[in-house]
Amino acid sequence: MRRYELIAPCHFGLEAVLKKEIIDLGYDISNVEDGRVTFFGDEEAVCRANIFLRTAERILIKVGSFHAETFEELFQGTKNLSWEDYIPKDGKFWVAKAGSVKSKLFSPSDIQSIMKKAMVDRLKEVYRVSWFEEDGESFPIRVFLLKDEVTIGLDTTGESLHKRGYRKLTAKAPIAENLAAALIMLTPWRADRILVDPFCGSGTFPIEAAMMAANMAPGMHRFFTAENWSHVVGKQIWHDTFEEANEMVDLSVETDIQGYDADEDIVAAARENARLAGVDKLIHFQKRDVKDLSHGKKYGFIITNPPYGERLEDKENLHILYEALGERYRMLDAWSLYMITSYENAERDIGRRADKNRKIYNGMMKTYYYQFMGPKPAKKPRSDAEK
Template structure:
């Protein structure tokens, strides 16, 4: 028994971390910082190599990944016969026990001959059943045990198959019970903060805080609080992949790193009092309410006595026609208030094409990011660096 356990410890898998388009470099850095080897980076996902504990640590620690998939394999398929045979050839029995519940949760096809998600899903399920019947010498599966949802992508006829270890998407940290009209996901908010030079010793203000996502994610980073610490994951029940003790070890590692006594200046303002109340509730659920100052305040009242701070914001985009008319004035106001903040930097995500024009200055950097299906821009207006402190 002992030797079997030792052998399993050295099993290495390939893991896939899907992320927002445009955020691959941020996700890659996070994975490298966890100590894992990057296999390759492509649009919207990072593939890396690691042992079974990677399922636990990646799910708990990664702030910018949408989920963590265990890569079962990949193969070329131009016909449904190819798809069936390629799926059947994969070693499903290494992961899925005889009582496991398995299904193709999502199939996406890009530039491939096979493009019907429902057909792809049903053919792959049949092929898996066929393989597992032979391996387990049974004719029927109860599917009453742990869950093993598959996520499949076909890109230029190459099928990549991953088992979803996360279950509920990783952006659902568990703290956001109340959300604003145009929320930004927790994973995207974390990635955008990571694209800025902000560190915990610098001021951070979100003048359109809504349900508080930017300030909460920043506070969690400052406190070194792993985003997945207070939630569960599907792979906790995958006995053939990772022992329960690996999950306990990862939780213990994350818990030991938390320091919520760190001194920070993080503020969130919103014109809507109900949203400010919701943001406070969400921050409390995240365990960082003592680290953030929320206040009902319009952007016209934005000011701060200190220098070298950071604004980070997700202002209204004017998705409805009647709201669009108010945008020039709103963005002009943001620009004026920002100009009055001596030596500050500002970071803004918006789909509004005339943002720079009404802000009154050109962004130092501009990055195109897809927020869901919507094309947005992350404008970066950089202020001077603060003078070096004498050691």
């Protein structure tokens, strides 16, 4: 099998979570930077990373990297790469996205145009043609410029990995699926523990938790661009990896995962999304206001994405909502609360300083992940058979 260096972009601030996921899949990390993790893998790794990683945005095959401070250097550096190893004679190719940070070249449209010309020049010489019909499979390219270092990747994913395929109905300001998964993974929650989201919206937190509990791969029900690149990754490898994902699913697991929302229509949408994800039997959704939040058992988790009050008229009453959440949380016995929000008075209104606070970018919005940690449950005594 061919060996690749693969790039997995992710949300800023969550690189460590993605790094652990990649290591758990069995691959060696080559680099960790702001917003992306690079690792080594073969053709199977392309499939397994796309299908199994919960927190990545997409998977890129690294085509090459070089230094460029001028457009001429960008042109020559791009042209020197072996594009014919990836793009066939009839391939449709373009620079889908260009990002630049602290680099002399910063215009995305100019970077995209120069690189496209360089790729065309290279492939004209290799294939000895004067014109490309580009009527074959798609080969989108992504490029990052950081301090004049250019890194170019071939996008194997297509639509972002956060699009699992289950969220057909959305509430206002839904949280991305891969971000929700990462936030759950930052907690000690496991399938045998209670999880409640009192602002469940589209149901993303409960659904992602249920998929984890059932060992359901997030990408097992969707399509990836590289599935059509049989010369890069064989179709049998894709088939075998999807089969592996299907065999791992265990829907017999017992869970206590609950999602509440004050809007009946939103609750109905969350139920439908859970059904489409195949985990509706593992989640209890209910119309319930946050002021009615309660649970009779100990050591549960609240993991939630409450309203931020982005509109001024919403922000005026936001303190009431957070105060209600804080009051109900204090009435729960030995629970933990994990909450992502940009609301600046969250701790004040909850009525307690967070034990930990992590800055995370939700898209372009700076948010904070407040972590109010409850006590750990006592360890169960080992049986004679386990000793």
